[in-house]
Amino acid sequence: MRFIARFCKEKSECFEIITIYDEHSEKEEISKENPSIKTITKKNPAGIWFERKMHDDFGIIIKDAFDKRPLVHQERFPKDIHPLRKDFTQHKLQEAPYLPYKYEEIRGDGVFQVAVGPIHAGIIEPGHFQFSQAGENMLHLEVRHFYTHKGIEKMLEGKRLEDAKPIIERISGNESIAYQICYRDIYLQATKQELPLSLQKRHALLLEIERTIHHLTDVGFIPNDAGFGAALSFASKLSEEARRKMRELTGHRFGFGAVSFENSFIDIDGFNEWLNDLEKSLDFFEDWIMDIPSLWDRFDTTGILSLKQAVKYASVGVVARASGIKIDRRANPFYLEHGFRMVNEESGDVGARFKVRLGELKNSIEMMRHFLEEDDTVLEVAKICDGEYQSFCESSMGELFMSIDIKDGVIERFFARDPSFMNWQAVHIMMQKDIIADFPLINKSCDLSYAGNDL
Amino acid sequence: MIKFWNKRAKLGVITEKPELEESLKKIRKEIKESVKKHFAGSLAIRMVDSGSCNACEAECNALSNPYFDLERLGIYFVASPRHADVMLLSGVMTFNMTPHVKEAYAQIPSPKWVISVGDCPMMQAPYERTYAINAPVTEHLQVTHHIAGCPPNPLEIMEGLLEFLRKI
Structure with missing residues (x-):
């Protein structure tokens, strides 16, 4: 359970x-x-x-x-x-x-504390990490967050469901489409409507583009944190191209406002051409990156989250799948019909998380080919009924859960559990056999959200 | 590795993409001159997120990708406020981040400037005021230039930096 x-x-x-x-x-x-x-x-x-x-x-x-x-x-x-x-x-x-x-601190002769953050050296979100160190060895890590806490749960109370959308899609920029799909499902439950298949396909397509952008950025940044910058240049080029594709489709580079009940035109030939190019580039990337021993020396056996611990901490998403847990919210008939297959690894280390991302990228390309469709369906939405609604979606980081209660036509309570909220709590387990210089690499291999976590 | 070098030789430099070439050329020339004049050749930026959704950070990271390659203009993101000329601030100034943002600003050696990026710091994004938000940032820090957008795309950020350089 x-x-x-x-x-x-x-x-x-x-x-x-x-x-x-x-x-x-x-x-x-x-x-x-x-x-x-x-x-x-x-x-x-x-x-x-x-x-x-x-x-x-x-x-x-x-x-x-x-x-x-x-x-x-x-x-x-x-x-x-x-x-x-x-x-x-x-x-x-x-x-x-x-x-x-x-702070949770380990004390003793020669044991010292290293405080990192909330403002980090790179261009990333704020969060704090407190290490207890014995020389280079990490004895303990406490992850402390909620620096970006905006009070979104309170912000949304008293709003009509329609008016809440622009805020919900900005909870976590990297997972905007996933949040919008969770919102969409709640909206449809509240209006007691079914989504036409063609719109379902369009939204699934957008979700896979979002995943592609995010995974591409990660497969560049993970080697970069192990000192291999060429991979970042290569992957960030592909990621930029994917982001431009998102803009072409939705008018916005992050897809804010993209999940709507109106289908619009897709240039299928142009899209397929991009997918073919991406597939070739990825094959080249994999062939190249798998062949660099000094990189895999850093990846393998670093930041291990064992299957037992992953289950105990109820990990989700890429982190869970790299440790051998077979969970993915996309494992349903709709996705399976469109070419979904779950990507799993067993070793639970940085290398495993890297390989899961590569595998998912290839699977996303395959699925996107199935999702492409020219269509102009419009769903007329019905009246929203009061009630308590819940929905799930598999974002690029993992399982996202959202719950919205509607009373007298307005939101009574909003709650969202970002996949990062679970996985952050397992990060300290991954550190126990490694040295502090491995921390950025391990952290990046999980690539969790701070904004979604903090709400 | 030999495969990689072959590929690289074949691909060449992609930074000068046709649709961007003209605007980039113009920007590059102007930025180069004013960076040279005001900052002895290079402008060091410390990016601080005071509670954004991460989209502005993603766009600032995109500035380093081969299509934009900001560093060739002599503009760098640095790891410490003590190495910086400018603080690039995103986010809504959450209650929890406010003291840390002020501390980071205090650590930047004078002369120093604040550029706000994205709609959040000016409270123009769809977020609304709550107990946990201290925006607009102008109540806490003096902002020299604002780059609007939710999020502004990399080119808009580049143009914004240029406008800032013209301003000072």
Whole structure:
């Protein structure tokens, strides 16, 4: 039974704690006077961030939790406020006196701490990593995030579903199409409509372009972090071409606003030509990159996440598939009919994650050929009904989960669990046998989102 | 490796793509001159994300790809604010990032400038005000130039940098 998410909803009389597993979900009602629950982290360690977040957002006490530190609320955050409660309406916070955060640290003779971030050396998002080091060896890593926390859950409350779309598609720039598809599915559930096959194919095509762009960037950056810059030049050229294809199709380089209920023209011949070129370039790239021993010396056996640990931490996406877990939200009849096959590796190291990305790139090309179609279907959308809706989508990073409750025609509660939220919690496991110089490489091989994680 | 060198020789330089050639030529000439005048030949940029969706970062990374290749103009992204002339700021200035952004700015040696990139820092993106957002950035730092767009594409960022160089 795979753990997926755990979050809270405020009802008029009580708090509702929802826990989602792959086969079922649980609902627990607790009173608003001294709200408290029992932890699930003894079985599902990845539940800890959900529970710490719940405490920050709603003030729910986790009785027997092993970690009760704040998660989203950082050093200067005002104490004893719980922004996701309905009675909280402030739009500006005053900085509170600095209260130091107690890091997980290993102490001892010759053991020292290395703090990295929140602002990093490259052009990437902010997040903090705290290492306990014995010389070069990493003894422990604590991942600390939520620097880009924008309060999106609160931002969307009280909005009509239509008005929420521009914000939802900007939760994580790299996964915009995936977020839009999750939103689309919830929209269709709320209007009790089916999506015509042709539109389904167009959206799936866009999702695969997004995946292609992201994976291409990664297969360049991973070797670059191992000191092999030529691969980045090569792959970033391909990635730029894919991004231009996205723009040609949707009018936007990231596909913001692209998932709509109107189909539009695709230049199939031009698209196929690009796919053929990309396929050839990738074959060349693979042939070239697999043949560089000094690179694979860095990749192999670095940053191992064993199958057992990946299952324990409920990992998703590329990270899970590289460790041998066979999960992918695309494993359904629609995708299987259009050429989907799951790409798996066993070794769980940087090399495995690299190979999974390469494999998925090739599979995406194959699927995109099947998704191409000239069509001008328009779906007239019906009226939105109140209710509680959930949806899933496989983004380029992994399984994305979204839940939206609609009451009186507006959003009552919005919750999204980015795949990164699960995988970040497993990153510290990957570090334990490696040296600190391997960290950028391991981090890049997972390539997780900060913005989607922090909301 | 021999395969790679063969391929490279065959492919040649792709940076001068026909549809971009004219505009790039113009920009390159202008940027080169003003970078030389103001920054002794090279402009060092420290990019700081104060809470964006990562699209602006992706476009800044794209500036280094072979199609744009920003570095040939003498403009570099540097790893530390202490090496920088300019802070390129994206994102909505989240409550949690505000002190760190100010700290990074304090670490840049004078004279220094702030360029904001994308619609977020000016609160023009679709995001709306919440408890966790401190934008617009102008309430916290003095911004010399703004590059609009959600996100601005690499060429627009290049043009924005040029406009900034004309301004100072």
